[in-house]
Each structure stands twice: as C-alpha cells, then as structure tokens.
Amino acid sequence: xxxxxxxxxxxxxxxxxxxxxxxxxxxxxxxxxxxxxxxxxxxxxxxxxxxxxxxxxxxxxxxxxxxxxxxxxxxxxxxxxxxxxxxxxxxxxxxxxxxxxxxxxxxxxxxxxxxxxxxxxxxxxxxxxxxxxxxxxxxxxxxxxxxxxxxxxxxxxxxxxxxxxxxxxxxxxxxxxxxxxxxxxxxxxxxxxxxxxxxxxxxxxxxxxxxxxxxxxxxxxxxxxxxxxxxxxxxxxxxxxxxxxxxxxxxxxxxxxxxxxxxxxxxxxxxxxxxxxxxxxxxxxxxxxxxxxxxxxxxxxxxxxxxxxxxxxx
Amino acid sequence: xxxxxxxxxxxxxxxxxxxxxxxxxxxxxxxxxxxxxxxxxxxxxxxxxxxxxxxxxxxxxxxxxxxxxxxxxxxxxxxxxxxxxxxxxxxxxxxxxxxxxxxxxxxxxxxxxxxxxxxxxxxxxxxxxxxxxxxxxxxxxxxxxxxxxxxxxxxxxxxxxxxxxxxxxxxxxxxxxxxxxxxxxxxxxxxxxxxxxxxxxxxxxxxxxxxxxxxxxxxxxxxxxxxxxxxxxxxxxxxxxxxxxxxxxxxxxxxxxxxxxxxxxxxxxxxxxxxxxxxxxxxxxxxxxxxxxxxxxxxxxxxxxxxxxxxxxxxxxxx
Numbered sequence: 001x002x003x004x005x006x007x008x009x010x011x012x013x014x015x016x017x018x019x020x021x022x023x024x025x026x027x028x029x030x031x032x033x034x035x036x037x038x039x040x041x042x043x044x045x046x047x048x049x050x051x052x053x054x055x056x057x058x059x060x061x062x063x064x065x066x067x068x069x070x071x072x073x074x075x076x077x078x079x080x081x082x083x084x085x086x087x088x089x090x091x092x093x094x095x096x097x098x099x100x101x102x103x104x105x106x107x108x109x110x111x112x113x114x115x116x117x118x119x120x121x122x123x124x125x126x127x128x129x130x131x132x133x134x135x136x137x138x139x140x141x142x143x144x145x146x147x148x149x150x151x152x153x154x155x156x157x158x159x160x161x162x163x164x165x166x167x168x169x170x171x172x173x174x175x176x177x178x179x180x181x182x183x184x185x186x187x188x189x190x191x192x193x194x195x196x197x198x199x200x201x202x203x204x205x206x207x208x209x210x211x212x213x214x215x216x217x218x219x220x221x222x223x224x225x226x227x228x229x230x231x232x233x234x235x236x237x238x239x240x241x242x243x244x245x246x247x248x249x250x251x252x253x254x255x256x257x258x259x260x261x262x263x264x265x266x267x268x269x270x271x272x273x274x275x276x277x278x279x280x281x282x283x284x285x286x287x288x289x290x291x292x293x294x295x296x297x298x299x300x301x302x303x304x305x306x307x308x309x310x311x312x313x314x
Numbered sequence: 315x316x317x318x319x320x321x322x323x324x325x326x327x328x329x330x331x332x333x334x335x336x337x338x339x340x341x342x343x344x345x346x347x348x349x350x351x352x353x354x355x356x357x358x359x360x361x362x363x364x365x366x367x368x369x370x371x372x373x374x375x376x377x378x379x380x381x382x383x384x385x386x387x388x389x390x391x392x393x394x395x396x397x398x399x400x401x402x403x404x405x406x407x408x409x410x411x412x413x414x415x416x417x418x419x420x421x422x423x424x425x426x427x428x429x430x431x432x433x434x435x436x437x438x439x440x441x442x443x444x445x446x447x448x449x450x451x452x453x454x455x456x457x458x459x460x461x462x463x464x465x466x467x468x469x470x471x472x473x474x475x476x477x478x479x480x481x482x483x484x485x486x487x488x489x490x491x492x493x494x495x496x497x498x499x500x501x502x503x504x505x506x507x508x509x510x511x512x513x514x515x516x517x518x519x520x521x522x523x524x525x526x527x528x529x530x531x532x533x534x535x536x537x538x539x540x541x542x543x544x545x546x547x548x549x550x551x552x553x554x555x556x557x558x559x560x561x562x563x564x565x566x567x568x569x570x571x572x573x574x575x576x577x578x579x580x581x582x583x584x585x586x587x588x589x590x591x592x593x594x595x596x597x598x599x600x601x602x603x604x605x606x607x608x609x610x611x612x613x614x615x616x617x618x619x620x621x622x623x624x625x626x627x628x629x630x631x632x633x
Binding site for chain 2: 014019026141146150164248253256271274275279282283289293
C-alpha cells in the first residue's frame with residue numbers, strides 16, 4: 001500500500017512538469033511580446049526594453065523556463081497586468097464562488113446520478129431503466145450553459161422563483177448564497193448526473209453478472225442485500241472514478257456557467273483576462289484549475305485503497 | 315492466423331461461423347464472397363435509437379450543406395424589424411438587430427459541422443500517429459504519453475480557452491485549439507489497443523518475416539485498432555461541437571460576426587426576457603445535434619464493443 005501511494009505521488013511529478021511547461025509555452029505562443037503589452041501602446045521602445053529587462057524577458061527561453069519553475073515552486077504566479085496585484089491574490093479573491101458552485105453541483109449530480117444508475121441496473125431492461133437511460137442520454141446532450149439559460153427562462157423569467165443572475169457572497173448569509181447558487185448548480189449538476197448514472201449503471205450491470213453475486217443469491221441472501229451490499233461496493237470503483245472526473249469537469253464547467261449567471265468566480269476572471277490579454281492571469285487560473293484537477297485525480301487513485309482491497313496488498 | 319485477422323471486417327468476431335464459411339473457396343469466379351453474415355451497417359440499423367441518431371445527423375448535414383438555399387443572408391440586418399416573434403416571414407423570429415434567426419441557426423449548423431469534422435480529422439491525425447508510435451515503440455512510450463498526460467491534466471474547456479487566448483479569435487484557431495485538446499484523448503485510446511495488438515501472433519509473424527515497422531503498423535496494427543477509434547470519432551465530434559459552442563458563447567471562440575450557435579446564444583442571453591426564441595431555437599439545434607451524435611455513437615459502440623471487450627480481457631489474462 002505504501003508503494004502504491006508513493007508511486008501515485010511520484011507519477012504526479014512528470015505531469016506537473018509538463019503542465020507547468022505547457023502554461024509557459026502558452027504565454028510565449030501569444031502574438032506580440034509581453035513587455036510591450038504590459039507597457040501599453042503609448043510606451044517608447046526604450047521603456048519596453050527596460051521593462052523587458054526588469055521582468056527577465058530578455059533572458060534566453062530555457063533560462064526563463066527554469067526561473068518560471070523556481071517561481072512556481074515558491075507559489076509566485078507573477079503580477080496581473082490589468083488588476084495591478086499579484087495573480088495569486090486575484091485568484092484567491094475569486095475562488096470562493098467557483099468552489100462552492102462546484103461542491104453544490106457535485107452533490108446534486110451524485111445524489112441523482114448514483115441512485116438512478118443503481119436502480120436502472122437492478123431493474124435492467126425494465127421500463128424504469130429505459131426511461132432513466134433515455135433521460136440520461138438527453139441530459140448528456142444538453143450543454144451546461146444552455147441548460148442554465150433554459151433554467152433562467154423557466155424559473156426566473158416565467159415563474160419568477162429565483163433571481164435571474166448574480167451571486168451573494170457567504171458573508172451576507174449562507175442561505176442567500178445557497179439561493180443564488182441553486183440554478184447554476186442544477187445547470188452544472190444535472191448534466192453531470194446523467195453521466196454518473198450511465199457509468200454507475202454499466203458498472204453495476206457488470207458486477208451483477210459476477211459469480212460471487214450468484215453465490216450470494218444461492219446462499220439465500222435477499223436481493224436487497226445482494227444489490228446494495230455486495231454489488232454496490234464493487235461497483236463503486238468505476239463510479240468513484242467518474243465522480244472524481246466529474247468534480248474536475250464541473251470545476252471547468254463552472255467557468256462557463258458563471259458567465260451565464262454573472263457569478264464573479266474563476267471563470268469570469270479568466271474570460272475577462274482573455275479579453276484584456278492579461279496573460280499572467282490566464283496562466284495563473286489555468287495552472288490553478290489544472291492543479292486542482294491533478295489533486296482530484298490523486299484523491300481518486302488513493303480512494304481505491306478504501307474501495308478496492310486488492311490495491312492494499314500491492 | 316497470419317495476416318488474415320487484419321482483413322477481418324469490423325464487427326465480425328474471430329472464429330465465428332462467418333469466418334469459417336469464408337474459408338470455403340467461392341464456387342463461381344464472378345461471385346466474390348465479400349459479405350459474411352450481417353455486415354456492421356446492418357447490425358447498426360437493427361437498433362431504432364441508432365437509426366434515430368443517424369437520421370438526426372443526416373438532417374443536420376442536409377441543413378448545413380443546403381444552408382444557402384433554404385435560408386437568407388444570416389448577416390442581413392433590418393433594425394426596424396428587430397426582436398420580432400416567429401412569423402411566416404421569419405420562421406424563428408429576428409434578433410436584436412433584426413437578423414433572421416432561422417438563417418443564422420442553419421448557418422450555425424454549417425459552422426458546427428465544419429468545426430466538428432475538422433476537429434475529428436485534426437485530432438485523429440495527431441492522436442493516431444502519437445498513439446501508434448507510443449504503443450509500438452516502447453522506448454518512446456513514456457515520453458509521448460507523459461506529454462499527453464500533461465495535456466490531459468488540463469480540463470478540456472480551460473485548455474481550449476487558454477489556447478484561444480494565445481492564438482486569437484478565428485474559425486481556424488478554434489479548430490486547432492479544440493483539436494489539440496482532443497488529440498491526447500484519441501492517442502490514449504489508440505495506444506491502448508496498439509499495446510494489445512502488437513502482442514498478437516500475426517504481428518509477431520509479420521515482424522519475424524522481416525516486414526518493415528511502418529508497414530506492420532499501417533497494414534496490420536492500424537486496421538485492427540480501428541473499431542475503438544471509430545467509436546471515439548462520434549464522441550469527439552459531439553465534444554467539438556459542444557466546445558465550439560461554449561467557446562463562442564464565452565466570447566473567446568469564433569469572431570462575433572460568424573453565425574455560430576454559441577454566438578447566437580450569447581447575444582440572445584441579453585434579451586432572454588423579451589425574446590426567448592433567441593435562446594430556445596439555437597438551443598434546440600445544439601441539443602438535437604449532440605443527441606443524434608450520442609445516439610449514433612452508442613449504437614456504434616454496442617456493435618463494435620464485443621471485439622473491444624474480447625481484446626481487453628485478453629490483455630488482462632496476459633498480465
């Protein structure tokens with residue numbers, strides 16, 4: 001088990017290195033040199049050169065790359081060109097709504113997706129199964145931002161139950177925050193629950209064909225015990241994987257949905273940065289989200305220790 | 315069992331009755347035995363849902379190709395007739411500057427088709443080459459796959475946004491950005507099946523006979539990894555259409571003057587209270603397209619799956 005954990009941690013290193021390099025390359029792929037973007041259109045060539053030296057942009061690329069790794073290790077993502085503050089600070093200011101929205105959405109998608117998948121598998125090929133799976137297929141086909149717009153149309157414009165858009169920060173009260181996040185979280189979570197339901201169903205179906213299930217039934221266990229105790233635990237392995245992946249998908253989905261509901265999170269930060277060509281911020285948000293993504297994948301791998309005893313004996 | 319496996323049509327299992335009868339020489343020279351048992355097209359058409367998917371895809375293709383004939387100019391503005399509800403003159407109403415929504419939606423179909431198809435071609439060209447190289451040359455495997463893992467460590471839409479920021483807004487750049495995002499996903503699938511197929515006896519036989527690597531890869535390995543890859547095609551297509559719509563919706567995709575479903579939705583969002591048709595119709599178009607692609611993809615997978623499953627269990631028993 002220790003070697004398993006160590007192996008997983010070690011496997012992160014090359015990926016992190018590639019991620020950091022890709023982010024670096026992205027910045028340098030952009031047209032125009034960063035110094036002149038930062039200096040603005042009115043700056044003289046002299047000023048640009050001075051700034052370029054100041055920022056270390058005149059050094060050869062490999063040197064810059066090594067410095068970039070060094071800064072990353074220290075947690076320094078550079079200065080925002082437009083916001084006039086460190087990128088890390090800008091990200092921390094905006095991370096609250098995105099994380100809350102993601103957690104809310106994952107709760108919804110697991111609460112709907114897992115039971116729907118398990119029930120579909122238990123009553124395989126029944127009308128319930130087919131109805132659930134058709135609903136899931138429709139769900140998979142709706143992009144989250146479209147579902148968000150349709151929810152606004154239905155529940156804000158026509159029924160007037162929820163505010164059209166906007167976000168109420170935690171400091172103004174939990175309930176208000178929750179209310180402002182209900183529609184965005186459903187827009188994100190419903191689509192994902194469809195995916196989770198499909199995976200949960202197929203892994204349950206695979207497990208229900210196993211011999212130990214037949215053995216369980218043969219020794220007279222109730223169908224309930226067979227399905228919910230023996231099968232479910234085994235079907236959790238692919239399901240946990242998809243939940244982990246969902247979390248990662250949702251955090252990037254939040255980027256899009258925030259735009260629909262005008263929620264000031266990481267998504268709005270990166271989009272406004274793209275429109276203003278504020279490259280350090282783009283880089284920072286991309287790295288931050290990729291970092292969260294990697295940590296979630298690590299957590300998924302480590303969760304196998306709980307769900308899959310075989311891993312423990314490796 | 316040498317190269318015979320390489321020529322097997324998709325969907326026909328080794329050792330099945332069809333292959334056995336095919337071994338009997340044909341009686342008449344002018345009646346070649348090409349079809350053995352039901353072909354995979356017939357198998358596909360057996361399921362109603364797959365047919366619905368195919369019909370939806372064909373419908374979208376027809377609308378996209380015929381757009382100039384069945385719609386007007388998507389850029390023609392008529393400010394006097396702005397935000398008009400659907401009527402006989404404007405089937406799906408008009409937008410905030412009086413452009414015909416029907417024309418814009420069907421030209422949007424055209425763009426989605428173009429982006430979807432181009433992304434599939436791009437990501438398959440890159441993904442198949444990288445996946446084959448990684449799977450076939452074990453020494454390169456680590457390097458290639460670490461780079462792919464690194465790219466996949468970014469969530470799709472976030473990487474696409476970042477690439478668009480670096481490349482700038484244009485249709486070609488959207489295709490490149492989404493293509494780069496999905497190439498590693500294709501590469502991973504290809505590598506997985508190459509790893510299985512390179513261990514088979516017919517590949518070993520070909521190599522023992524001194525067949526060049528390139529020839530082994532393209533003539534013996536590639537045809538046999540195709541089925542899982544083909545299944546990926548319809549899903550990559552769907553993902554590309556979705557990603558393009560999302561990027562354009564966010565304002566970082568195609569330039570705003572290009573009629574794209576994402577652009578129409580982004581503009582329509584501002585008038586959702588007065589003119590809900592601006593959101594509903596492009597939304598329905600996206601949903602039907604993705605739904606069709608998913609139905610078709612599921613059908614494809616079900617037809618091709620027995621083979622995939624057979625191969626993976628084979629690999630598990632080897633290790």
